[in-house]
Amino acid sequence: xxxxxxxxxxxxxxxxxxxxxxxxxxxxxxxxxxxxxxxxxxxxxxxxxxxxxxxxxxxxxxxxxxxxxxxxxxxxxxxxxxxxxxxxxxxxxxxxxxxxxxxxxxxxxxxxxxxxxxxxxxxxxxxxxxxxxxxxxxxxxxxxxxxxxxxxxxxxxxxxxxxxxxxxxxxxxxxxxxxxxxxxxxxxxxxxxxxxxxxxxxxxxxxxxxxxxxxxxxxxxxxxxxxxxxxxxxxxxxxxxxxxxxxxxxxxxxxxxxxxxxxxxxxxxxxxxxxxxxxxxxxxxxxxxxxxxxxxxxxxxxxxxxxxxxxxxxxxxxxxxxxxxxxxxxxxxxxxxxxxxxxxxxxxxxxxxxxxxxxxxxxxxxxxxxxxxxxxxxxxxxxxxxxxxxxxxxxxxxxxxxxxxxxxxxxxxxxxxxxx
Numbered sequence: 001x002x003x004x005x006x007x008x009x010x011x012x013x014x015x016x017x018x019x020x021x022x023x024x025x026x027x028x029x030x031x032x033x034x035x036x037x038x039x040x041x042x043x044x045x046x047x048x049x050x051x052x053x054x055x056x057x058x059x060x061x062x063x064x065x066x067x068x069x070x071x072x073x074x075x076x077x078x079x080x081x082x083x084x085x086x087x088x089x090x091x092x093x094x095x096x097x098x099x100x101x102x103x104x105x106x107x108x109x110x111x112x113x114x115x116x117x118x119x120x121x122x123x124x125x126x127x128x129x130x131x132x133x134x135x136x137x138x139x140x141x142x143x144x145x146x147x148x149x150x151x152x153x154x155x156x157x158x159x160x161x162x163x164x165x166x167x168x169x170x171x172x173x174x175x176x177x178x179x180x181x182x183x184x185x186x187x188x189x190x191x192x193x194x195x196x197x198x199x200x201x202x203x204x205x206x207x208x209x210x211x212x213x214x215x216x217x218x219x220x221x222x223x224x225x226x227x228x229x230x231x232x233x234x235x236x237x238x239x240x241x242x243x244x245x246x247x248x249x250x251x252x253x254x255x256x257x258x259x260x261x262x263x264x265x266x267x268x269x270x271x272x273x274x275x276x277x278x279x280x281x282x283x284x285x286x287x288x289x290x291x292x293x294x295x296x297x298x299x300x301x302x303x304x305x306x307x308x309x310x311x312x313x314x315x316x317x318x319x320x321x322x323x324x325x326x327x328x329x330x331x332x333x334x335x336x337x338x339x340x341x342x343x344x345x346x347x348x349x350x351x352x353x354x355x356x357x358x359x360x361x362x363x364x365x366x367x368x369x370x371x372x373x374x375x376x377x378x379x380x381x382x383x384x385x386x387x388x389x390x391x392x393x394x395x396x397x398x399x400x401x402x403x404x405x406x407x408x409x410x411x412x413x414x415x416x417x418x419x420x
């Protein structure tokens with residue numbers, strides 16, 4: 001027996017149905033019952049107004065419109081349920097002449113797509129192995145020290161990586177200070193790119209108390225201050241102090257400034273080691289999963305609903321257009337990224353198609369592999385959803401959010417298992 005619908009693709013079907021006079025009559029009754037509570041009729045309790053009064057209240061044309069839509073909606077839903085279809089977007093509905101009964105309806109809907117995966121079990125991920133070297137721990141500590149301006153003051157000449165405190169003043173040909181080119185006791189890390197290259201280079205090799213006059217500093221053509229862009233300015237500079245930022249200078253006083261509580265040096269370094277290991281593990285995991293997804297993408301056959309791709313693209317474009325850079329100057333934004341909106345949209349479409357394909361494939365795999373969450377993992381899923389719902393102001397459907405979260409955790413669990 002052939003299906004009562006036509007497959008336009010693996011994610012789109014069309015079908016037809018008729019709206020009989022009897023369907024309209026039933027729908028009219030449902031519409032009248034719906035609006036009856038809005039009508040006040042003398043001599044009748046609220047919600048008990050006769051049909052004639054309700055029709056006078058909403059009008060004959062609106063009754064006909066609402067009744068037809070109600071009848072179509074019921075027939076459509078009955079068809080979808082009876083044929084076990086899974087719509088993923090609102091249907092496209094075409095009517096015949098509504099004055100003639102029965103009214104012929106043609107519907108076209110996007111449905112959850114069929115997913116075919118060939119040989120996914122052969123796609124492997126090498127075990128996740130991460131090691132942390134002492135050098136990486138020291139480098140992380142030094143980055144923290146730089147951010148918090150923690151250093152040991154030294155008498156030697158300044159080197160890259162040192163935390164310097166400096167004065168500077170740009171002067172014109174008359175020797176007068178140029179507005180917005182003067183700074184006093186300004187801290188910066190040599191080699192960080194915080195200052196213009198010529199100015200930063202001039203401070204290298206200077207000791208505390210040393211001064212230089214008429215240092216030539218070239219401003220880039222795209223410099224934000226138009227009057228300085230592309231010009232060369234003479235600067236008088238002074239090195240106030242040189243601080244060596246090194247893990248070897250770390251002490252318990254600095255640790256307390258960093259963490260807000262007393263902690264032994266060995267204990268703090270162990271914390272840093274665990275943080276570095278966690279970050280490296282996450283980076284390595286991300287890389288391995290990316291490689292796995294590329295292989296999986298080649299093994300998947302799926303016809304994605306167009307509405308899904310469009311929705312993903314619109315979300316990303318909306319994020320772009322809400323960014324401060326875009327809202328400040330849209331024209332400058334497009335010039336900066338070197339792309340037009342249509343070009344960016346095409347890239348988003350390509351990314352969306354790949355991401356959705358991989359997600360559908362993994363969703364199918366965890367179903368086939370019967371991946372389940374244990375009690376603790378289910379509790380974690382609930383906590384994630386509750387936190388998300390709280391951030392959303394408790395808007396949305398909690399059950400739907402929970403099912404999405406459970407699915408994502410199952411996918412994570414499956415991928416983690418491959419890396420063991």
